[in-house]
Amino acid sequence: MIREFSSADVLFIMSAARWTLILSAIAFLGGAIGGLSIALARTSHGKWLRRIAAWFIQVFQGTPLLMQLFLVYFGLAVVGLPINPLLAAAVALTLHASAYLGEIWRGAIEAVPSGQTEAATALALSYPDRMRHVVLPQALRIATAPTVGFLVQLIKGTSLASIIGFTELTRAGQIVNNATFKPFLVFGTVAAIYFILCWPLSLLARHMETRMRRAITR
Amino acid sequence: MTEHAIIMRDVNKFYGAYHALVDVDLTVERGERIVICGPSGSGKSTLIRTINQLETIHSGTINVDGVELTAGGDNVAKVRQDVGMVFQSFNLFPHMTVLENCILAPMKTRKTPRAEAEQTARHYLERVKIPEQADKYPAQLSGGQQQRVAIARALCMKPRIMLFDEPTSALDPEMVKEVLDTMIDLAREGMTMLCVTHEMDFARAVADRVIFMDKGMIVEQGAPDVFFNNPQNERLKNFLGQIA
C-alpha cells in the first residue's frame, strides 16, 4: 500500500537527522582523540610508534569505509560479539576519522618550523609542554581549515551506516520512500538536509583557508 | 662543583656518513667569553648545539657545569635549564606575546609562580631595552627587537652559560649594533658565553678566546690579539683575509 508523503514523514526524516549529527559528533570526537594520538606517534622519535601509526593510516585510508563498517558490524557478530548498529557505525567511523585526522594533523605538526621545537627544547621545556604550548597551538591554526573540510566528508560518510540498518538521515529517507514511493521528493528532502548541515561548514572551511593564506603571506 | 663551565673531550659527531665533529676537545672556564668562527659547514653550529644536546654525539664526553651530559637520566634536562641559547632566526613563539614568550619556560620548568616570572621577564626586557614591547606579538617587532626578546627570554631562565648561533646574521645592518651591544653588556656582567659569529669587532672587544673551526675540527685558537694579528694556520689566514 502506497501512502502520501506527508508532513509526518518530513518530521520523521528531520528527527532522524539528529542521529546523523550524533553519529558525526561521536566519530569526530573519537577521531580527534585517535587522530591526535596517531599524529603524535607519526611525529615521534620512536621508530616503532611511527611505523604502527603509518600502518594504521595506510590500512584505513586504503580500504573503503563501507568495508570497515561491515567488518566491525558483521565481523564482530561472527566472533560472538554482536553489537548494535549505532555502536558499530560509531566504532568504524571513529577509526576512519582517526586515520584521516591523524594524517591531516601530522602534516600540520610537521609544517611548524623546526626552530620552534628547537627553541622550546633549548628552554628545557619537556616534550608535553613543547607540544601543548608551542607546537600544537601553531599546528592547530594550520590544520583548522582541512579539519573542518574533513568534518563535512564525515557527516556525509555517516550515510553508509544506513546499510547496516541504523536509522539516520539516509535510512529514514529509504523507509519513507518505501512507503510513499516518491523518490524525488523524499531523497530531495534528505539531500537538502545534508546540504543545510554541510554547507555552512564548507563556507567556514573556505573562509578559514583564505584567512590562513593571508596570515602566511603577511 | 668544578671550576670549568664546559669540558668536551674527544667529541665525535656524524650526520650519516658525514663526520661533522672530529675529536673535538674544548674546555671553557667560568665567565669565559669565546667566539667561534670558520667557513660555512665547518661544524660551528653543530659544536655549540651538542652543549645543550640539540645534537647528540657519537663518542666522547661533555661535562657542563659539573653535570655529565652523556650519563643519561635527567642530566640533559638539568643542563638545558642552565644553558640559554639564541638562534640566528630568533625562533620566538609567534602565537604568544613577548611577555608570554619570556615566562613560559620559567613557569613550566622552574615552576616559578606567574607573578614572579612576569617580574623577572620585565626586568630582563628592561635590560635589553624594550620594556615597552612586552604585550606585543613578535611579528609586530623589528628583527633587532625580536632578537633582543630572544636574549631576554633565554635570560629569564637564569642560565649560567649562553650560546649564540650567529645571532646577527639574519639582521639588517642597522640592527646589528643593538643586538651586539646587548651581548656586550651581558659579557661585561661575567656571563659565560660561546658565540658563533663573524662579527670580528665583537670578538676583539669582548672575547677572551677566539676559536677557528674547519672541517669539523678546532684548527686554531687564541686570545684575539694573537689570533687576529699572528694567525698560524693557512686556512685561518685565508679566512681572515676573506672576511676582513
Ligand SMILES: Nc1ncnc2c1ncn2[C@@H]1O[C@H](COP(=O)(O)OP(=O)(O)OP(=O)(O)O)[C@@H](O)[C@H]1O
Ligand atoms: N641535520 C643534518 N643532517 C645532515 N647533515 C647536516 C645536518 N646538520 C648539519 N649538517 C652538515 O654538517 C656540517 C656542519 O654543519 P654546521 O651547521 O655545524 O656548520 P656551520 O659551521 O654552522 O655552518 P654555517 O656557517 O653555514 O652555519 C655541514 O656540512 C652540514 O651540511
Ligand SMILES: [Mg+2]
Ligand atoms: Mg651554523
